[in-house]
Amino acid sequence: LISxxxxxxxxxxxxxxxMHCYQNDTDFINMYWYIQMNNQGLVLITMYVxxxxxTYEEDxxxxxxxxxxxTKKRSLTVEIVKPEDSAxxxxxASEHSDTGVKYQHRRLLPASKPSV
Structure with a gap:
């Protein structure tokens, strides 16, 4: 559980x-912060191992x-707030990370409606 x-x-x-994040029942070695703007997909901001x-994504x-x-807490600071930071x-948090997999969750696309 994450608070x-x-x-x-x-x-x-x-x-x-x-903003603060705390692992209540776990002590996973990987912690992530994501942003979701305007009901779009999640975008990775940063990953901590x-x-x-x-490490921070390019943007x-x-x-x-x-x-x-x-150890179990990570805080994210938006240093100079701009209107476009509203999100x-x-x-x-995750227990495992594989360098071949970690970049797959960089940009998660919103689910699309199934076509009939």
């Missing part, structure tokens, strides 16, 4: 916002920062 807070954030442009520095290499005060932010 993520705050549930909602109101912010002024040019301020910073910090325990013992390493976080998020500046303006975003991941930090931690403990749903999601955190995830």
């Amino acid at each position: 993520q807070w705050p549930q909602n954030v109101l912010s002024h442009p040019s301020s910073s916002v910090e 325990k013992g390493n520095n976080p 998020f290499k500046s303006g975003y920062k991941v930090s931690s005060s403990e 749903l932010y999601l955190c995830a």
Whole structure:
């Protein structure tokens, strides 16, 4: 189970916002932050593997920062909020990562309606 807070954030442009993610019942070595804009698919912002520095996807290499005060917690900071940062932010964790697989979840497309 993952806890993520705050549930909602109101912010002024040019301020910073910090969101938190905590693994309640697990201690998985991989933690991820995703963004979902305008009901589109999930886009990976950053991945953290325990013992390493976080890696950021190309579009998020500046303006975003991941930090931690403990092993099971990761915080995401949007350093200078812009109107286009308004979105749903999601955190995830996994026990395993395979370099051949991890990039498959970079951009998850929304489900399409089956055609008849």
